Amino acid sequence: MRLGPRNLVTDVGGVRVGHAGDVRLKSGTTVLLLDEASTASVLVLGGAPGTRETDLLAPDKLVSGVDALVLSGGSAFGLDAASGVQSFLRQIGRGFAVAGFNVPIVPAAILFDLANGGDKDWGLHSPYRDFGFAAAEAATEDFALGTAGAGIGCTTATLKGGLGSASLRMENGVTVGALVAVNAVGSATIGDTRHFWAAPFEIDGEFGGLGLPSPFPADASRPKTKFDPRPGTNTTIGIVATDAILDKAAARRLAVAGHDGFSRAIWPSHTNFDGDLVFAVATGRSGVGVDPASPASIDLAAAAAAVMARAIARGVHAARPSPGDLLSVWSDLRG
Template identity: 60%
Template sequence: MRQGPRNLITDVAGLRVGNADDAGLRSGVTVLVGDLPMACGVQVMGGAPGTRETDLLAPDRIVQAVDALFLSGGSAFGLDAGTGVMAGLRAQGRGFAVGDARVPIVPGAILFDLLNGGRKDWADSPYPDLGRQALESAGPDFAIGTAGAGYGAMTANWKGGLGSASAVLDSGVTVGALVAVNALGSVTVDDGPWFWAAPWEIEGEFGGLGLPGAFPAGTEPAPGKRQGEATTIAIVATDAAMDKAALTRMATVAHDGMARAIVPSHTPFDGDLVFAVSTGIVTGDTDPFALGHAAACCLARAIARAVYLAEPGSGAAQPAWRSRWT
């Protein structure tokens, strides 16, 4: 397993990602769009999720593919981002055909960033515009760290952010991850520089620091946020042909990567969620065991990269990792 050329989810051919964010709002939106509709599954393991259109992704539902996915800040207000994404896709002639009508299929998930010091006194929700802007900016290269849905994200001790990573398997199949990290837990061991995801790091992509010689034993962490204030939301993707049932399993396994990179994770206070998509470009004998493992590893790496690359900023509620350790 090696990094893809960009070390981004867009190393999966046929995918593009766009960000839109607002420094005053301290929030934003990230959109993943396929050149063609994508098969998609989802698994929610946190206790406080916020979602749109996820019921459609069950294997027994009639809709078999999605046009785009969005991740957004703004708590429940951020679900409005899907309206902007739908409007942009409709203008492009995209969507599920019902007679002469087309309905873009755009599931999404949100994180809570309403108490991060940004301006939240809007009269009209900014999220539809941010959603459309993110869609219209989508391309193979995009910013991570303090960007998009991760712009105003926080963790137990450091600024959160938007992360991405990719892997090319020996079979030639590509797997990638995209994540907005706004966790109750910590991505590092205590307040030190070491990332919990270090065993899965490739080519020093988040500092090459490894792990400390000893871990704090018997720690019982106290929650630093209240119910509904934390969530890590992610997308894993592959070019291997997979149906909705197989992708649901892939999303479930990818949650292992979240648990490797955030301690604790999947708490009652988080809305932890993973989407999984397939572009279906690579057909034939694809190994679900290898794909699930690669998805979990990519997600762990993407989570660490989100915090590693988050930028310091005036007025931020938390310090950036890099402001102390670089």
């Protein structure tokens, strides 16, 4: 396996990403826009999720493809971002055809960033529908990491969080990528060190090149978590994308593997106070099918876990300081 040319989820054919947000608000939205409707599924393992249109992603449901996926800050207010993405897609004639109408299918997940020091006095209506439209309109193959889009207001137990992405190209020609907003109860770094839990998966020094600490801290296994966590105040939400040909059931298994990446990169993860969620989407652009009963399916799952772990570390590594921050950024830590 090797890096994709951008080391971003957009190395997957048929995928573009756009951001919108407000640094003063300390919140924003990220949209993964699909060039054509694509197979998707989802798995929620955190105890405090916030979602839209996730039930239709089950293998037994009618709709076979989605037009976009949304990751947004704003807690439940952020679910409005999907409406803005729908408006953009309807404007360009996209959507599921039913009774003479095109209905864009836009599942969404949100994270809680209301209490992060930003100015949330937005008046009667929240700005997230506008963020969704703007992010979809801005979607391209190159996009910012760290303090951007849904990552603007993210925090972890010890450091400012952020928006991360990574990719891998497999030997069979299939590309796997991840996109994630890291707002976890737990920590992406080991103990009090600058070293990332995801270090064993790092490629080409993409998040500092420090490897694992030596000696390993004696208290590394002691969970570091946000002070006085409350249900809904956190959440890491992500997407695993591939250009392999998958059905909904196989996409669901890919989402399971994406959660393995959470467990490799965040300690602890999937707590009662996180809404941890992974979408999985398969564009089929490679033309390569993956038989669930073949060894290739194991390689695909391993790639999904690895890119998610790397994307989480890259999101925290790329975070940048902003006025009113409650936590330091990784780049401010001393060796």
